[in-house]
Amino acid sequence: MQVKGRTVAMLVTLSVFATILVTMFVTDKLEEVVPVAASTSVASAATDQGTKMTEAELKQLNTVLDLLQTNYVTEIDREKLIDGAISGMMNALDDPYSVYMEAEVANRFSQSIEGSFSGIGAEVSLENGQVVVVSPIKGSPAERGGLLAKDIILSVNGESLAGLTLQEAVELIRGEKGTKAKLEVMRSGHSDAITVVLIRDDIDIETVYSDIDEQGIGLIEITQFSQNTSERFAEELAALEEKGLKGLVIDVRNNPGGVLQDVVEIAQLMMKEGTVVVQVEGRSGKRDKTYATGGEQKKYPIAVLTNGGSASASEILAGALQEGAGATVVGEQTYGKGTVQVSYNQLFDDGGLIKMTIAKWLTPKGNWINETGVTPNIVVEPPLVYSIARLNLNDDEELKEDQLSEKIRSAQIMLDTLGYSVDREDGYFSKKTSEAVRKFQKDHSLSSTGVINKQTSAKLEEKIIAFIRDKANDPQLQKAIEIAGRK
Numbered sequence: 001m002q003v004k005g006r007t008v009a010m011l012v013t014l015s016v017f018a019t020i021l022v023t024m025f026v027t028d029k030l031e032e033v034v035p036v037a038a039s040t041s042v043a044s045a046a047t048d049q050g051t052k053m054t055e056a057e058l059k060q061l062n063t064v065l066d067l068l069q070t071n072y073v074t075e076i077d078r079e080k081l082i083d084g085a086i087s088g089m090m091n092a093l094d095d096p097y098s099v100y101m102e103a104e105v106a107n108r109f110s111q112s113i114e115g116s117f118s119g120i121g122a123e124v125s126l127e128n129g130q131v132v133v134v135s136p137i138k139g140s141p142a143e144r145g146g147l148l149a150k151d152i153i154l155s156v157n158g159e160s161l162a163g164l165t166l167q168e169a170v171e172l173i174r175g176e177k178g179t180k181a182k183l184e185v186m187r188s189g190h191s192d193a194i195t196v197v198l199i200r201d202d203i204d205i206e207t208v209y210s211d212i213d214e215q216g217i218g219l220i221e222i223t224q225f226s227q228n229t230s231e232r233f234a235e236e237l238a239a240l241e242e243k244g245l246k247g248l249v250i251d252v253r254n255n256p257g258g259v260l261q262d263v264v265e266i267a268q269l270m271m272k273e274g275t276v277v278v279q280v281e282g283r284s285g286k287r288d289k290t291y292a293t294g295g296e297q298k299k300y301p302i303a304v305l306t307n308g309g310s311a312s313a314s315e316i317l318a319g320a321l322q323e324g325a326g327a328t329v330v331g332e333q334t335y336g337k338g339t340v341q342v343s344y345n346q347l348f349d350d351g352g353l354i355k356m357t358i359a360k361w362l363t364p365k366g367n368w369i370n371e372t373g374v375t376p377n378i379v380v381e382p383p384l385v386y387s388i389a390r391l392n393l394n395d396d397e398e399l400k401e402d403q404l405s406e407k408i409r410s411a412q413i414m415l416d417t418l419g420y421s422v423d424r425e426d427g428y429f430s431k432k433t434s435e436a437v438r439k440f441q442k443d444h445s446l447s448s449t450g451v452i453n454k455q456t457s458a459k460l461e462e463k464i465i466a467f468i469r470d471k472a473n474d475p476q477l478q479k480a481i482e483i484a485g486r487k
Contacts, residue, residue, distance in 0.1 A: 061085065083352070087165075095357055096125050096166075097341050103351035105167055119174045120181055121203045122147050123256040126166040131173075134335065135254040135309030138223040141181075141198040144465070146390040149254065149309035149335070152186040154193055175200050187389065192406050194389035210236035216246035217484050219477075222266075225258030225313040230265035237269060247484030248298070249477070250317070251305040253331065257312025260340070260361075267320040268292035270302060275324045276364040278316050280340060287362070292324070301487075302327040303480040306376060311335035318374045319363035329376040330480040338362070338370030378483070380476045385417040385464060391457040399452040403429045411452055414464050415440060 053061075068076055083102045090100045121140020124131050133151040136142035153161060156172040157180070164172075173181060183196045207229045209221040218240040222229060240248070260278075267277050271292035281287045304318045304327050315334045321327035340359040347354055362368050388410040393399070399408050409427035415436045416422050423432035434450035441448045444459050452460070467473050 079350075086352070086354075090354070090356070093356075096127060097337075097339055098356040099166075099354075101167070101353045101355070103348075106345065106351055106353035119200055119203065120145075120147075120198045121201070124153065124166070124170065124173070126169070129163070131161050131164075131166065131169045134311055135256045137203055137256075138221070138254065140203055141201050143254070145196050145198040146388075147183070147185070147196055147198070148187065148387060149307070150188060151196075154184040154186060157182050177201055185389075187387070189387065190389065190406055194406055195392050196390060197392045206232075208232035208236055210240060212240050212243055212245065213481070215485060216244050217249065217481050218243075218245045218247070219249045219251060219481075221251040222255055222314075222317075224255055225262045225266075227259060227262070229258070230262040233266045234269060245300060247301045247303075247481075247486070249303045249305060249480040249484050250321075250327075251477070251480075252310045252314040252317060253305050253307040253476070254309035255311070255314040256309065256335075257314055257337065260313060260316070263313040263316050263320075264290055267317055267325075269295040270298050270321060270327075271295055271325045272297040277320045277324065278364070279362040279366060280359045281362060282359045287366075297325060301484045303483040304329045305331050305476055305480050306334045306374060307332040307382070307476070308335060308373075310374075312337045315369055315374050316361060316363075319367070319369065322363075322374065322377070323367075324364040328378060328480075328483045329374060330378045330483060331376050331380055331476045332382075333375060333379075334369070334373035336369055336371045336373035338368050378479060380479045382476060383417065383473070385413050386468065388413050390461060391452075393452070393454045393457045395454055397454065399429060399457075400450070401429050401431065401434050408433070408452075411437075411457070411460060414460050417467060418460075418463055 065078075065081065068081065069078070083100070086100045087102075090098055120142045121137040122142035123134040123137075125134055126132070131153045133142075133147055133149055133153065135149045136147045153169070153173070155161060156169075159172055161169045161172065173183075175181065177200055179200050181198045181200055183198065184193045185196050186193050207223050207226050209223075210219065212218040218237075220233065220236055220240070222233065237248075264277050268275075271277065273292060273295070275292045275297075277290045277292050279287045279289050302321060302325065304321055306314070306318050306329055310318065310331075311334065315337065318327075318329050318334060322329045338360050339357045340361055341355050342358050343353060343355040345353045360368060360370065363374075389406060391407050391410060393407070399405070399411060404427050406427055408429045409425060412422045412425045412427070412433055415433070416425065418440070420436040420440050421432075422430070422436045424430055437452055437456065438448045438450040440446075440460070441450075441456055444463075446456055446459060471477055
């Protein structure tokens with residue numbers, strides 16, 4: 001199999017998912033899966049390069065296999081041992097993005113490619129043995145429930161994820177539509193674990209949304225880069241330009257990445273012919289550059305919105321437009337995933353699949369952002385209410401004076417955000433907090449007790465969700481609109 005120049009873009013994936021096993025299996029599309037049979041390229045390469053196992057190495061493995069089959073205390077599953085041996089080789093790479101998927105898991109991956117989207121709607125990876133959220137998907141249960149990028153999931157419905165592989169953890173997280181997933185989560189800035197309760201659901205596969213305001217400032221939001229995202233982006237951009245577009249905001253916050261070819265096609269729409277979009281550096285150190293074709297440098301200002309959930313292909317877009325098209329990146333530092341993976345789906349007769357890192361990608365100027373991310377030109381932090389834990393009170397649970405907890409801290413921040421003044425936001429339920437609760441209850445026709453019960457907490461949540469969804473309350477978006485509106 002030959003992979004040269006631009007062809008690389010059609011074969012590789014920049015999905016940030018550590019095993020391509022997202023909780024709703026939104027992941028790489030068909031064009032990233034390279035159908036290499038074991039009897040062809042890979043196998044012949046192994047022979048030609050002398051990379052097959054030596055007789056001594058094979059003897060070691062066979063000795064262990066024979067020992068287990070003969071003397072282990074119970075009957076063993078030979079197929080499971082072979083799968084474990086392959087997984088062990090992949091794990092020895094110490095690369096969370098290189099993984100072996102046994103037949104059953106690979107089959108679910110294939111189903112996701114064909115459009116099966118259900119679960120909580122959050123991409124996860126395994127980092128230092130911990131299940132870490134990369135980002136929640138727009139409109140998903142994970143986003144609605146307040147799950148954030150960098151959250152560490154400790155348990156699901158009471159079952160600990162400690163010591164599990166990512167595949168095993170995902171098996172616990174995913175589930176049928178309508179079922180409950182109660183997650184215990186550690187979050188930066190919180191001393192104790194918080195509880196996030198989600199109801200699994202179907203995930204919207206639309207990836208591009210657009211709008212334009214009265215001043216001619218357009219907004220295009222990209223939730224992920226799938227196989228038709230570039231076409232949808234081109235359609236929406238053309239529609240906005242027909243309406244007299246004077247400035248453009250591209251929102252890739254909480255976009256975990258996806259297809260390299262799509263992000264290249266999107267970026268080059270706004271870049272001068274011949275401008276470098278992205279560089280890919282392989283094992284030899286040689287860099288292949290992909291150049292923009294068929295587009296043009298836009299005369300109107302462009303701002304790109306990012307946050308810690310903007311990963312991989314999102315970072316390529318932000319870096320390309322920042323360095324190659326004069327765009328302004330606004331928001332927060334991005335995730336920092338600068339490697340390229342390929343999935344081989346015909347290596348094994350039983351349907352297993354291997355995904356592995358084959359290169360790293362760099363920005364037009366040659367910067368490798370792995371583990372550092374793209375730095376915004378203008379840093380804008382989100383309101384504190386965006387990062388707090390939701391309340392999720394039980395039927396008989398109450399928050400009242402002289403108590404101390406993370407839930408009270410969340411309630412205090414919610415109240416203050418909605419204009420109900422509190423004297424502290426440290427989780428101690430003070431008299432002033434009780435007064436703020438009473439005022440909130442009175443304003444919303446609730447029993448004015450000064451105690452937060454399930455009914456009051458539900459109303460608080462409802463009002464906070466409405467607050468967050470109001471674009472006027474989004475300082476990152478408002479700053480980007482301001483930048484895009486400059487002449």
